[in-house]
Amino acid sequence: MRLDEDQAQTRLVAHDHGVLCTMHPDRGVDAVPVVYAIDEEGFVGIPVDRVKPKASTRLQRQRNLETDPRATLLIEHWDADDWSRLWWVQVELRAVDDPTTARKDGLATRLAQRYPQYESQPFADILVLGIAGVTGWAAAS
Amino acid sequence: MRLDEDQAQTRLVAHDHGVLCTMHPDRGVDAVPVVYAIDEEGFVGIPVDRVKPKASTRLQRQRNLETDPRATLLIEHWDADDWSRLWWVQVELRAVDDPTTARKDGLATRLAQRYPQYESQPFADILVLGIAGVTGWAAAS
Numbered sequence: 001m002r003l004d005e006d007q008a009q010t011r012l013v014a015h016d017h018g019v020l021c022t023m024h025p026d027r028g029v030d031a032v033p034v035v036y037a038i039d040e041e042g043f044v045g046i047p048v049d050r051v052k053p054k055a056s057t058r059l060q061r062q063r064n065l066e067t068d069p070r071a072t073l074l075i076e077h078w079d080a081d082d083w084s085r086l087w088w089v090q091v092e093l094r095a096v097d098d099p100t101t102a103r104k105d106g107l108a109t110r111l112a113q114r115y116p117q118y119e120s121q122p123f124a125d126i127l128v129l130g131i132a133g134v135t136g137w138a139a140a141s
Numbered sequence: 142m143r144l145d146e147d148q149a150q151t152r153l154v155a156h157d158h159g160v161l162c163t164m165h166p167d168r169g170v171d172a173v174p175v176v177y178a179i180d181e182e183g184f185v186g187i188p189v190d191r192v193k194p195k196a197s198t199r200l201q202r203q204r205n206l207e208t209d210p211r212a213t214l215l216i217e218h219w220d221a222d223d224w225s226r227l228w229w230v231q232v233e234l235r236a237v238d239d240p241t242t243a244r245k246d247g248l249a250t251r252l253a254q255r256y257p258q259y260e261s262q263p264f265a266d267i268l269v270l271g272i273a274g275v276t277g278w279a280a281a282s
Contacts, residue, residue, distance in 0.1 A: 090173070
């Protein structure tokens with residue numbers, strides 16, 4: 001069954017990680033796992049981090065968003081045995097060009113509270129994105 | 142650390158589900174969770190199924206692939222507590238326009254063997270995609 005916007009938004013706020021999709025100018029979609037936090041105005045902060053050491057393409061998502069600000073975040077619950085528990089939420093995002101320091105600081109605080117891993121090794125930067133739409137589906141309500 | 146192609150391919154074959162990204166002509170990336178199987182020639186079969194009842198946009202991924210055959214499959218291991226166990230593999234895919242019946246039948250058999258959920262309610266169709274590239278990353282080897 002399709003989730004309404006409130007149900008989808010509730011799952012988005014409660015969940016802890018997802019897959020961020022951005023558009024590479026040549027090769028199509030780049031998809032990477034991410035963690036995230038959402039502030040009270042509904043902006044999404046995604047850390048560009050040093051906790052999980054990245055290969056040389058580490059900042060490709062940022063270069064993609066400079067060329068095309070559209071991004072999609074997919075969060076889901078997977079259960080190999082019981083498909084009646086499956087659900088997913090797809091979030092249509094737009095990169096915020098020049099977020100305020102206050103917004104970035106607020107999101108940084110939320111990320112640090114949510115993911116203790118960042119206590120010992122802070123993230124390098126935060127991508128800030130606005131939500132353009134939220135849709136979702138669940139096998140059961 | 143970056144995974145080499147063999148390591149990434151091994152994880153792809155062993156894993157059981159991922160996120161399929163296709164390009165919507167207007168709104169950007171569409172991302173949905175999928176299950177999959179891979180045949181001995183390396184073609185990927187993704188069921189379009191009836192087991193998980195879908196909303197009206199259920200075949201959007203197929204319409205997207207008719208317009209732009211590029212797709213990306215992201216598979217990953219998530220562990221909220223221990224980030225040293227994280228890994229992901231990104232698969233660059235191209236939709237096969239008119240797959241042979243033999244190929245579709247072979248992939249159908251693999252999917253049915255892999256996912257017992259399809260025994261009682263078979264999938265409606267199979268998307269067939271070729272692999273154009275595989276990259277991956279793991280926090281530890």
